[in-house]
Amino acid sequence: MEHSLSVSPVVIVGAGHAGVQAAASLREEGYDGEIVLLSDERELPYQRPPLSKAFLKREMDLHGLPLRAEAFYPAQRIDLRLGARAVRIDRAARTVALADGTSLPYGHLILATGARQRRLEVPGVDLPGVYALRTIADAAALRERIVPGLRVVVIGAGFIGLEVAATAAKLGAETAVVEIARPMGRAVSPALSDFYAEAHRSFGARLFLGVGVREISGTDKAEAVVLSDGEVLPADLVLVGVGVTAEDALARAAGLDCGNGVLVDERLVTSDPAISAIGDCAAFPNATLGFVTRLESIQNAVDQGKLVAARLAGKPKAYDALAWFWSDQGDLKLLIVGLSHDVDQWVVRGDPATRAFSTYGFRKGRLAVVESVNRAGDHAAAKRILASGKTLTPEQAADPDFDIRALAKG
Structure with a gap:
């Protein structure tokens, strides 16, 4: 079992949702050692979802984007370093080299490097515009x-x-x-x-x-x-x-096991026990699906940040958080809970013509995923059903008179 005194300092590479959550949760868990949070961007760590929606529509400005207020980091004794790009991991010496030539020691290293844009390989892709x-x-x-x-x-x-x-x-x-x-x-x-x-x-x-x-x-x-x-x-x-691909170049160069991302075990530990990986860059054994997968979602990034922080504070457990996602497109709010891999039966509940309906996906007869358009109540009920392991059959989902929300509450 890892205890906080034995892992100081914790260095976190990447200050997106996963990295910031890991740093914040370490303090919440009572970790008292040094925390260094590295971001290769110059801006205060920020939310990404509004970039394609509220920010782009001019409904939100830059002041609405930060994940935490600037004062949060010094108040929590989190050494946030902006414009600090990690370029090399020396696993033997337990150090991270930065682009400016400096080097940081770590007791435990958390890779929260996220994902990078998949390149479209066609002529003209590098043109201005x-x-x-x-x-x-x-x-x-x-x-x-x-x-x-x-x-x-x-x-x-x-x-x-x-x-x-x-x-x-x-x-x-x-x-x-x-x-x-x-x-x-x-x-x-x-x-x-x-x-x-x-x-x-x-x-x-x-x-x-x-x-x-x-x-x-x-x-x-x-x-x-x-x-x-x-x-x-x-x-x-x-x-x-x-699409995007895992930002795993740093891990690969350090000799860590990688596949579609940085490979981790059920506790999000890499092939080096002194290094964890979380968020979009991490390929983990998915308890629901029964195979290794990588998820690009805020929920996954946040929940994995919390889990690693708890482990470093001496409270290890396997990662089994319920996956959920959202997307705002025009006047349509899409909420998804669960994963659609290998779903073999879909049931539509409600009328898509009303622009408010849900689809229920079943994997071998068991509810696996629910997609809701402008029906937040269906999403909330589905979360409860999937988290509790309750049974909902395709026939019940297809029956407009069956009370799904009562099942969720019962």
Whole structure:
């Protein structure tokens, strides 16, 4: 069992949701040693979800983004170092080398390095006018440019791509979305994917589905997106949102076991017992699915930060938190609880035409995931049912007279 006195100092690489939560939870758990929190960005650690929604729509400014107030870090004796990029881990010496040439000793190291944009390998992707959305700087640049009449082409219809597309359409831009498969295809049910395709058309976007990108054309800047079928979409701004990959280069270079991310055990410990990994960069054994997976969600980042902090304070346990996600697109709030991997039966409850309904996904007859559009009550009930292990059958889910919320409370 690891005790706080034996692991000081704790160095955390990455100051997103996972890293900040780990630092805060260490203090909450009574850890009294030194905590160093490294961020390679210059801004105070901030929330990422609003970047594609409220911030981009100008409903929130920079002051609303920080995860914690600036005074929180000194008050909690957390040594927050901004613009401090970790470049190398020396596991034998237990040190982390920074880009400025300095080196930090650690008793325990927490990797919360997050994920990086998946690169779209097509000609023209590096032209001016082609954007990704990962940081405050990315969001600020997009916010400045998206104005009524601007021709915006979004490549990729995952959560980020669709959130930006909905925001761009609301701001009056001429918006097109290109997706090689179907909207949010890897994450949601076919019924939900089809519903969102129609919803985005109603927002004013044109959708090009089942087609890829041949190139982004232009001389000095992006001027058009050429699709794999030869169609040309004129563009003043191109957003690439084709997914992310684990930011595990630091771990790989240090010789830690990696797969689709930094491999950890059920307590989130890497192949080196002095190093943990949490959040988007960590590939962990999922208790529900029975195999190793990596999740990109705020819930996962926060819950893993809490678990590692508790372990370092002498309270180890296996990670088994219930996964949940959300996405705001136009007037639609999507809430998902559970995971859709290997779901073999879907039941729709409610009428999608009313823009308020839920889909229930079953894996071998057992409830595995619930997707709710504008029905927060269904989401709350589903959370309780899945967390408690109660039984809900496909027949009950399909019966409009069956009281699911009563089952959740009972």
